[in-house]
Amino acid sequence: MSILSQLNSPVIYLICGCIVLFVALVCVVFAVRAYRAGKAIGMDVTKMKRAIVASATFAVLPSVGILLGVIALSGSLGTPWPWLRLSVIGALHYETQVAEAAAEAVGLPGLSATHMTAEAFTTIALLMSVCIMWGMVFCLFSLKAYTGRLNRPAGTKDSVGKKKNSLSGFGDIAMTAMFIGLVSAYIGSYLGIFASSQGLFSFRGTWLPLAVALVGAAAMWVFLQIRDRRQAAWVDSFSIAGSMLIAMTAAIFLGRLG
Amino acid sequence: MNEQEKQRIYERYLQATHRLGRLVTILTLAMLLAAPFVMGLILHAMPNLGAFWRGFLSIGIVYLISCVAEYLIYVPMLGAGGSYLAFITGNLINMKIPCAVTARDIVGAKSGTSENEIISTLSIATSSLVTILVLAVGVMLLIPLQPLLQSPVLLPAFDNVVPALFGAMACKYYRGNWRIALVPLLVMSLLFMLVPSLTGSTSFMIIPSGAIAIGLAYLFYRRDAAKLDSQEADK
Incomplete structure (x- = not known):
């Protein structure tokens, strides 16, 4: 066997x-x-x-x-x-x-x-x-x-009696910022792969991930325009999946060019 | 129902979530660690513990550090129930985190609130079930599906799931947050171009990138708050 x-x-x-x-x-x-x-x-x-x-x-x-x-x-x-x-x-x-x-x-x-x-x-x-x-x-x-x-309310005293800074509202901004940092690291890596993976600033590396990310971003922009202009909140439920589908389809065609 | 009663229900829910979360985590860990030994009994070949320790010292340490970073970064986004589930079901970066963040934004839940805790748990449970279902159906249909999924025509599409996801997410989150996004994007792009070997450690680079974004967000937050205070004082 x-x-x-x-x-x-x-x-x-x-x-x-x-x-x-x-x-x-x-x-x-x-x-x-x-x-x-x-x-x-x-x-x-x-x-x-x-x-x-x-x-x-x-x-x-x-x-x-x-x-x-x-x-x-x-x-x-x-x-x-x-x-x-x-x-x-x-x-x-x-x-x-x-x-x-x-x-x-x-x-x-x-x-x-x-x-x-x-x-x-x-x-x-x-x-x-x-x-x-x-x-x-x-x-x-x-x-x-x-x-x-993390969930301790702002302005309350902690276990050693110190008063915490009143930063109510910053939690959401920090979460969005952390996510922006995460996305930036990945987008930066696609650019790095294209620009320097085959030699420093040779721009001979694969450009496909970067191009696919750009198509995904463009598709998302269109979805967000539809949502905002038509007041169609339901678009949000499908915008990420839809953008990904469009970007992945684009990868099939762009892959042939690369 | 008054606010106090709601708070009491929520506190009870959270306590029970931690108890349940710990229990299922222990059970899952036990099953995952026992599985190689049970398979070893069946295959008449137990794991080679000498080779295991050598392997762990060479690669395990790297993943241990990565797990610490993931834990510290992702728990605030996921809440208690979401964290137990996400760390059990995996695929955090390419699915659970974007999924939970998107669900939270769609319903407008604020971080650290009961609403965020509930939505995050629902989102991660749902996405995990979809993955389990897709994989179970996929494995059952593996033989007929294999030629289609591995066809060279479709391969670039499936090789680029993560860039497609992050491109779409970038547009959504950069829009309206350019002043926070510009610097980490520029710094990361330059770093990856100057030190291309870093592309193998992208998950580690999330830490400095996130720190820059949070630092900038904090500066803008303080500046905007000070502006608002002075405007109110003028009135």
Whole structure:
């Protein structure tokens, strides 16, 4: 029996499937509790439904991208393990890197079914689990204290009796600023790849990610214009997914030029 | 129902969220760590712990630092329920964070409020369920879908999911916030052009980029607040 047949055996599917099912149930429980709590504290049900619809439509396209990650890893690690990793805890851009690095660490020349052994697989699987579990570990030990500190009302006294600065209203601005910082880092990296990845300021690197980002931005601008001019608030629920779809379609055509 | 009663319900909800969150986190961690050993029993090949420690020392430390940064940055955006779920389900940068931020903006929830906590949890739970569903269907249809999804024609589209996402998000968040966005965008662009090897550590570069943006936002916030105060004093 080949290693891939062993890694794709029904019992491995069963182990991974049980964990995925457990996490799906956790999501349902958290969603139902949040919805009920929102109703109980008098939140607008329409707003909660809009958030659910927007999140569901938003998630479809990135999920298809994540599915590609499963397919990419399934050639060397079988299908059930990458399916579990990318459904639970893992991240598309981390998993492939960690799997590659883990394969090298256990002495394989690279991540491929040709060199894979059962022992190498279980070691890689353990390494993948441990490397990316720290977010959960921090949540376990410090999330309550951390969110408690963040949500302490401005102007109140802290545990040592110091009065906090009155910065009510800055929290939202800080969150938006943090997100702007995050987006700027990624856009800057696309520019860096284009300008210098093949030699400093040679402008011979791939321009596709930068072009796709620009098309996504242009599509979003059109959606925002429609929303503002036609007073169509519903556009918000689909604007990100729509912009991504347009940008990804553009990537197919732009990819041929590159 | 008065405000005090609502506050009491919300406090109870938060306490229960932490209890439940910790419980499911422990269970998920236990299952994820046990899975390689259970598979080892079935395959008659337990993990090689010597190789595991060597691997952990070479790559695990890097991801440990990255996880610390992610935790500190993302928890304020996600709230309690959202954080437990997001760190269990993963795919934060390419899905959960943009998804929660978008949902929060659509309903106009303010950070640190009960509304933000509820919307963030709903958003992350929904997006996680969609991913789980898409992956489950995809895995079931893997053989018929594989040629389509891996066709060279569609490959550039799926290779560029993240640039498509961040392009759209950039337009949405830069619009109306240019004075905050311009400097981090310029600094990051210059840095990545001058030190191209940094493109392999983009997730770390979020920290200085975010710090610049927050610093500028704070300066503008203080300046605007001072202006508003002096205008009120003039009246």
